[in-house]
Amino acid sequence: MAKLNLDKQEAEFLGKTIRTWESEGLVDKETAEKLQSTYEVKGFDWRRLAQYSFWVALASGMVAIASLIIDDAVLKWLEKLYDTPDIIISIVSAILASLLFLEGNKRKKIYPERVFSNESIIFFGILLTASSIAFLGKTFDNGKGHFSILFLLSVLVYAALAWKFSSRLIWAFALVSLGSWFGTETGYQTDWSFYFLGMNYPLRFVLFGISLVLFSFLMLRFSMLNLFRELTYIIGLLYLFVSLWLLSIFGNFGSLEDWLEIKQIELFYWGIISLLFSIAFIIYGIRFRDHIAREFGISFLLINLYSRYFEYLWDITDKTIFFGIMALSFWLIGRKAEKIWNLEFLKK
DSSP states (O other): OOOEEEOHHHHHHHHHHHHHHHHTTSSOHHHHHHHHTTEEEOOOOHHHHHHHHHHHHHHHHHHHHHHHHTSHHHHHHHHHHTTSOHHHHHHHHHHHHHHHHHHHHHHHHHOTTOHHHHHHHHHHHHHHHHHHHHHHHHHTOOSSOOTHHHHHHHHHHHHHHHHHHTOHHHHHHHHHHHHHHHHHHHHHHTTTOSOBTTBOHHHHHHHHHHHHHHHHHHGGGOGGGHHHHHHHHHHHHHHHHHHHHHHHHHTTOSSHHHHHTSOGGGGHHHHHHHHHHHHHHHHHHHHTTOHHHHHHHHHHHHHHHHHHHHHHHTTTSOHHHHHHHHHHHHHHHHHHHHHHHHHHHHHO
16 A cells, blocks of 8 residues: 655644554554554655746746846847837747647647646747737727727637647636726726726626636536636636725725725725625535635635724724734634644545
């Protein structure tokens, strides 16, 4: 039987538990020794190092490109390229993006274990796709400023590519582009006024997030969409809860000037709505064992509670008492989280 490969903290906890069972007579010495031999402490977490290394590599690459662009020699070269037709840049970007997608997909089949390097190649393909669509938009720009069409086009392109290459990363960009299209299209339809059907941007995106969450449940009926269902659910909840949190702070005000004229206490009902959503998702997550809903609910419940504290009590509370309460509350949260983790670890 293969041994469990545990990290140091998990191994220490399990070892202590087995020793406690043995001392209390729940298991005999022989059984305790057998249990102790079923796991081992894993070595260095190379997977996480690889993940962080590729993140650093991508960030460093972007910084390098930015540094290159501001170089005088490169600036002069770019000036010569300034007159290059936008359609040519769009086509070249599309060709390069296609090559990167094909290479990334081929490497996923040949080297499936190289998750992060494969995704890095696809990520640069995504950036070049965005460049291609942007310059295509400049080519056919009629001066009306209806650039939300470009975001809609990118949604269709990214969705098709995600389907073709079975890539969650590309699907994530399709959903981000969908949100960008929704925001810019509602702005364009109202001539960039503060409200759309009486709603400011956070309130609009509350409805958008709800729609995306409902769509993720609809995806359960189609097996072909199973690969993207959970990611759609997570991004939908992210849109929903971040929008609710912003709504609890700014209310349904479209301009900063209007918001500054009112007292924060006048927006308390938006905070209550946000808290009720968090509590509802916590209950739903516990009831139906949906850990994603539960964790979103708990996280944003805490974020909302601390936001309300800063809004209403910061100015009237002694700072020593304030940070003392912060320290105690997070210590209690940590203790509770540790107990929950221990229970879940034992179940595993």
